[in-house]
Amino acid sequence: MPTVLISGASSGIGRATALRLAGSGWTVLAGVRDPAVGEALAVEAGSERVVPLELDITDPAHVAAAAEAVHERTGAAGLDALVNNAGAALGGPLEMLPMQELRDQFEVNFFGHIAVTQALIPALRRARGRLLLVSSIGGLITTPYMSPYCASKYALEAVGDSLRVELARSHIQVALIEPGSIATPIWDKGNELIDGVAVPPELVQYYGHIPAAMAKTLQSTAKRGIPPERVAQTIEGALGARRMRARYLIGLDAHGMAWLKRLLPDLVLDRVLRRAVGV
Numbered sequence: 001m002p003t004v005l006i007s008g009a010s011s012g013i014g015r016a017t018a019l020r021l022a023g024s025g026w027t028v029l030a031g032v033r034d035p036a037v038g039e040a041l042a043v044e045a046g047s048e049r050v051v052p053l054e055l056d057i058t059d060p061a062h063v064a065a066a067a068e069a070v071h072e073r074t075g076a077a078g079l080d081a082l083v084n085n086a087g088a089a090l091g092g093p094l095e096m097l098p099m100q101e102l103r104d105q106f107e108v109n110f111f112g113h114i115a116v117t118q119a120l121i122p123a124l125r126r127a128r129g130r131l132l133l134v135s136s137i138g139g140l141i142t143t144p145y146m147s148p149y150c151a152s153k154y155a156l157e158a159v160g161d162s163l164r165v166e167l168a169r170s171h172i173q174v175a176l177i178e179p180g181s182i183a184t185p186i187w188d189k190g191n192e193l194i195d196g197v198a199v200p201p202e203l204v205q206y207y208g209h210i211p212a213a214m215a216k217t218l219q220s221t222a223k224r225g226i227p228p229e230r231v232a233q234t235i236e237g238a239l240g241a242r243r244m245r246a247r248y249l250i251g252l253d254a255h256g257m258a259w260l261k262r263l264l265p266d267l268v269l270d271r272v273l274r275r276a277v278g279v
Contacts, residue, residue, distance in 0.1 A: 109152035133175070180254030
């Protein structure tokens with residue numbers, strides 16, 4: 001049976017994908033930061049096909065241990081698929097965000113995925129496997145006051161486009177997964193995100209309205225979000241296709257925003273986004 005490693009399998013897209021692939025006969029190495037959550041996931045799957053793997057993708061020791069676990073389990077056969085899914089969201093006016101928080105955003109959403117990918121390319125090469133990078137429509141079009149999150153996804157898009165070419169001679173197929181609004185815990189934590197936006201008195205005239213505008217955007221995102229199982233279904237389809245597409249847009253809003261990006265001049269799109277966000 002084929003073997004896949006999924007990072008960020010504790011909840012949302014990663015969890016839904018782990019359960020779906022396990023139900024389809026895959027052996028799933030489910031990367032989670034909390035081992036107890038991983039054990040609960042394995043119990044829910046109801047089979048030995050879900051193998052919890054403690055994995056904080058920002059921790060080099062965890063990444064090295066995951067690569068070793070993959071080698072011990074798959075040996076010369078190699079790893080059939082890697083789904084880089086772990087993620088976090090940081091928002092707020094860029095002027096106000098501490099540099100360390102910006103770096104932390106990239107550690108999770110970008111550098112962590114690069115570290116895991118580098119560590120597992122040899123195993124993917126042995127199996128002529130598949131590499132999926134879970135990006136976002138935010139990697140194609142930026143939402144105001146979510147630039148750290150979007151920037152990390154733009155970076156992931158660039159890497160995905162490059163790796164498709166770089167890994168072709170290794171017979172490793174690469175695809176980008178680009179969901180729109182998904183009902184996942186990353187947005188359920190929106191109140192925490194907003195609470196972290198403390199506008200200092202000297203900037204109130206410029207950003208005083210931002211917490212309310214961000215709350216409106218996050219509420220709208222949660223309301224129209226489609227189930228993460230839709231993304232899991234797309235990932236399963238990509239892994240089972242004879243030849244993967246370069247990218248998979250998921251959700252009506254993702255397709256609509258991509259269409260607006262292609263159609264409208266930048267300054268016109270800016271006005272549309274300001275109206276949508278309420279700024």
